[in-house]
Amino acid sequence: MIESANAFLRSVNEKAHLLQLFNKINFLKISLVSENENVYFALTNGKIELLNSNIEHVSSYEITGDLQAIIDLLEGKEKLRSLILSGRLETSASFRTTLLLESLFFLAKAEKIIS
Numbered sequence: 001m002i003e004s005a006n007a008f009l010r011s012v013n014e015k016a017h018l019l020q021l022f023n024k025i026n027f028l029k030i031s032l033v034s035e036n037e038n039v040y041f042a043l044t045n046g047k048i049e050l051l052n053s054n055i056e057h058v059s060s061y062e063i064t065g066d067l068q069a070i071i072d073l074l075e076g077k078e079k080l081r082s083l084i085l086s087g088r089l090e091t092s093a094s095f096r097t098t099l100l101l102e103s104l105f106f107l108a109k110a111e112k113i114i115s
Contacts, residue, residue: 076109
């Protein structure tokens with residue numbers, strides 16, 4: 001999952017216009033939690049970064065589910081709401097925040113990592 005998260009971050013940074021969606025957000029922390037791996041992102045004043053897993057994490061919102069569903073989300077293959085409706089993912093975010101996050105994940109369309 002970390003490879004897909006890094007590819008997602010590169011894709012977002014290459015498409016800087018996407019971060020304009022988040023210019024007015026002071027701080028938003030998202031946890032992506034699968035069975036055996038967690039990834040943490042922070043959106044701050046129009047910037048996104050991957051957080052170190054060694055720091056204390058108090059997330060604004062959490063997205064949980066199976067590893068493949070999270071990878072599909074990060075790679076833009078599936079929309080967040082579709083994954084929620086199918087039961088593959090759950091989120092603690094409000095509907096409005098879910099739509100905002102869905103926009104970011106889907107529009108970034110990170111390139112696929114081949115291992």
